[in-house]
Amino acid sequence: MRFIDEYRDAHLVKGVLDEIRRTITQPWVIMEICGGQTHAIMHYGLDQLLPPEIELVHGPGCPVCVTSLELIDKALIIASQPGVIFTSFGDMLRVPGSKGDLSSIRAAGGQVKVVYSPLDAVRIAQENPGKEVVFFAIGFETTAPANAMSVVQAQALGLKNYSILVSHVCVPPAMHAILSSPHSRIQAFLAAGHVCAVMGYWEYPPIAGKYQIPIVVTGFEPLDLANGILMAVRQLESGKVEVQNAYTRAVTFEGNQAAQAVINKVFQPVDRQWRGIGLIPMSGWGLRSEFYEFDAERRFNLGQIQTRESPLCIAGQVLQGIKRPSECPAFGKQCTPQNPLGAPMVSSEGACSAYYRYSSAAEQLNSGGL
Amino acid sequence: MNQDTSILEGSVCPVPLQHKDQIVMGHGSGGRMTHELIQRHFLPHFANEALLTGNDAACLQLPDLANLQGRLSLSTDSYIVSPLFFQGGDIGRLAVCGTVNDVSMLGATPLYLTAGFILEEGLPVEILEKVLSSMQQAAAEANVKIVAGDTKVVEKGKADGLFINTAGLGWIPAGRQIGGEQALPGDVVLLSGSMGDHGIAVLAARGELGFETGVQSDVAPLNNLIHSVLSAAPHVHVLRDPTRGGLATTLNEIASQSRVNILLDEKNIPVLTAVRAACEMLGFDPLYIANEGKVIVILPPEEAEAALTAMRTSPYGALATRIGEVKSSPASRVLLKTLIGGTRILDLLAGEMLPRIC
Numbered sequence: 001m002r003f004i005d006e007y008r009d010a011h012l013v014k015g016v017l018d019e020i021r022r023t024i025t026q027p028w029v030i031m032e033i034c035g036g037q038t039h040a041i042m043h044y045g046l047d048q049l050l051p052p053e054i055e056l057v058h059g060p061g062c063p064v065c066v067t068s069l070e071l072i073d074k075a076l077i078i079a080s081q082p083g084v085i086f087t088s089f090g091d092m093l094r095v096p097g098s099k100g101d102l103s104s105i106r107a108a109g110g111q112v113k114v115v116y117s118p119l120d121a122v123r124i125a126q127e128n129p130g131k132e133v134v135f136f137a138i139g140f141e142t143t144a145p146a147n148a149m150s151v152v153q154a155q156a157l158g159l160k161n162y163s164i165l166v167s168h169v170c171v172p173p174a175m176h177a178i179l180s181s182p183h184s185r186i187q188a189f190l191a192a193g194h195v196c197a198v199m200g201y202w203e204y205p206p207i208a209g210k211y212q213i214p215i216v217v218t219g220f221e222p223l224d225l226a227n228g229i230l231m232a233v234r235q236l237e238s239g240k241v242e243v244q245n246a247y248t249r250a251v252t253f254e255g256n257q258a259a260q261a262v263i264n265k266v267f268q269p270v271d272r273q274w275r276g277i278g279l280i281p282m283s284g285w286g287l288r289s290e291f292y293e294f295d296a297e298r299r300f301n302l303g304q305i306q307t308r309e310s311p312l313c314i315a316g317q318v319l320q321g322i323k324r325p326s327e328c329p330a331f332g333k334q335c336t337p338q339n340p341l342g343a344p345m346v347s348s349e350g351a352c353s354a355y356y357r358y359s360s361a362a363e364q365l366n367s368g369g370l
Numbered sequence: 371m372n373q374d375t376s377i378l379e380g381s382v383c384p385v386p387l388q389h390k391d392q393i394v395m396g397h398g399s400g401g402r403m404t405h406e407l408i409q410r411h412f413l414p415h416f417a418n419e420a421l422l423t424g425n426d427a428a429c430l431q432l433p434d435l436a437n438l439q440g441r442l443s444l445s446t447d448s449y450i451v452s453p454l455f456f457q458g459g460d461i462g463r464l465a466v467c468g469t470v471n472d473v474s475m476l477g478a479t480p481l482y483l484t485a486g487f488i489l490e491e492g493l494p495v496e497i498l499e500k501v502l503s504s505m506q507q508a509a510a511e512a513n514v515k516i517v518a519g520d521t522k523v524v525e526k527g528k529a530d531g532l533f534i535n536t537a538g539l540g541w542i543p544a545g546r547q548i549g550g551e552q553a554l555p556g557d558v559v560l561l562s563g564s565m566g567d568h569g570i571a572v573l574a575a576r577g578e579l580g581f582e583t584g585v586q587s588d589v590a591p592l593n594n595l596i597h598s599v600l601s602a603a604p605h606v607h608v609l610r611d612p613t614r615g616g617l618a619t620t621l622n623e624i625a626s627q628s629r630v631n632i633l634l635d636e637k638n639i640p641v642l643t644a645v646r647a648a649c650e651m652l653g654f655d656p657l658y659i660a661n662e663g664k665v666i667v668i669l670p671p672e673e674a675e676a677a678l679t680a681m682r683t684s685p686y687g688a689l690a691t692r693i694g695e696v697k698s699s700p701a702s703r704v705l706l707k708t709l710i711g712g713t714r715i716l717d718l719l720a721g722e723m724l725p726r727i728c
Binding site: 010 | 646650713714717
């Protein structure tokens with residue numbers, strides 16, 4: 001397949017890995033922001049092929065993982081109400097709230113439907129005029145355009161029974177939060193290629209400048225990741241600090257203008273709670289006042305609710321790159337993909353799930369996991 | 371029909387509707403309507419001596435087991451696919467092939483099937499006819515007879531159109547020891563063809579992909595292919611079809627049963643371009659997607675080439691290839707050598723496979 005096979009070519013990847021080995025002279029800590037990148041690294045075993053000087057730290061870029069417990073609990077309350085069809089991406093169904101998850105609501109008779117796109121939820125609202133249809137609008141800048149478009153469509157169709165439960169989060173404020181932490185060891189970032197395909201990378205030069213940290217926009221195939229790491233290592237070794245783009249086939253500096261326009265039409269920046277990390281000011285998007293009628297939190301008037309996290313789960317430290325999943329005492333024991341205590345073990349982008357599914361045989365056997 | 375009854379109304383009891391076009395509760399009553407359904411729709415497809423006798427059980431002539439010292443292979447499975455028809459197959463073909471294949475995985479020659487039907491009130495008889503005809507064709511291809519059956523009707527909403535259970539009986543010739551617990555270090559792992567076709571074809575038929583694909587389900591009876599393999603390679607240790615959970619899950623079962631390690635080479639595992647493309651878009655891994663017409667063969671290396679040649683002569687084994695080897699440790703695990711040369715654990719699927727978010 002064009003644009004895929006050549007980026008998984010073992011010889012090309014080996015060439016870049018050799019170049020990284022020739023360039024590197026000392027240890028470096030690099031964070032890949034996006035959970036999709038974490039999974040690709042583990043899926044292809046790229047971590048085992050890198051020189052030992054490189055420590056990859058996994059970032060908070062998993063939309064399922066950082067969705068706040070409060071919003072998940074609100075989703076559970078809404079989904080269990082009669083007359084509601086609650087629609088969501090599949091990954092959210094098994095994320096534990098304070099009590100239970102969406103799949104247990106479905107098993108108890110609640111109408112919870114997995115959709116592949118928010119526009120499917122709009123169609124369900126059209127077909128079920130007697131029901132309230134709610135879409136769980138989670139995600140980073142990548143899912144925001146489609147989620148915003150669903151609201152625009154619902155408005156154009158005059159739908160009065162469609163609303164979204166918004167938990168949108170944005171990457172740049174999270175990078176600020178990680179770098180301002182006194183625990184941060186991060187020396188370079190691989191920026192999330194899909195986010196940048198939407199947003200461009202004009203937001204990053206101020207971050208690179210303020211924290212004196214190289215940032216490389218990086219894709220998701222093994223060759224993309226190897227190239228991103230090589231560019232980061234070259235900057236680190238030469239003492240340069242720049243924002244570079246290693247994913248030019250998908251990302252421009254300005255990004256996708258049409259997508260940004262629909263985001264700005266529907267959403268505005270708001271403070272956002274990140275699960276495991278806490279409140280990050282202006283780190284998310286909420287609906288603009290002209291679209292309040294599509295806001296599920298207002299429509300269902302949920303108010304404040306009490307939440308309770310599992311005391312065993314160290315998801316917050318994993319999401320900030322302070323601890324590795326395998327350092328969690330519950331990893332592979334009380335917490336598994338079948339019985340997740342925290343969101344990073346559920347999502348196909350979660351770091352714990354990546355470690356559980358893909359980590360090298362030796363590491364998993366030694367950790368006593370499984 | 372409605373017109374007729376309205377004319378007669380008031381003078382005599384209305385003539386009951388015949389319900390020739392759709393299933394109604396009366397078809398499951400066990401009375402006249404059930405008999406008519408069976409006479410009109412089931413028997414024409416499945417007519418054979420055992421079934422036509424009309425008793426509560428089929429009386430079967432088995433191979434002379436005492437003389438041949440063979441054994442029996444018996445399996446059952448229920449089929450609840452939605453939608454009932456998809457590219458490359460339907461629930462009827464699936465219900466015959468799935469059980470024929472399960473019986474064959476012990477190296478048995480499948481002989482007889484039973485078929486139990488749960489029909490939902492309102493099912494168009496035309497649909498039932500198509501399914502029965504498809505079952506008959508698959509049974510003919512696999513050279514098995516459907517010798518006993520049952521039909522029940524449930525109220526509308528209590529089933530999804532049509533569910534089928536089939537059970538299959540086969541004969542294992544003497545001296546044949548094939549099973550998931552028989553893999554040995556040093557064996558090689560062969561695969562009869564491409565992974566993921568059936569699962570993607572069914573997803574596409576559900577309209578859940580959001581895009582068109584030309585992928586056809588691989589649903590097929592494998593007993594003829596397996597017969598050729600066993601003739602060419604008599605010392606096969608394991609036969610297993612990677613159905614639900616896909617290749618990864620099935621190989622994990624074998625690794626556990628045999629307490630061995632299975633090492634796969636990702637670049638050798640065949641996946642059709644259209645299936646790969648669909649998986650790329652959805653974030654699925656083809657190694658976890660169901661197949662209904664593929665078989666894993668594990669055997670000593672000296673018979674591998676003969677087995678591959680035999681598979682490739684079958685219409686269902688054109689892409690047959692060697693995908694890995696059996697080692698002693700780490701036991702009960704499947705490892706995958708990735709395209710770029712890393713190695714990772716290929717684990718069981720946890721729960722259902724979900725499309726990625728972004």
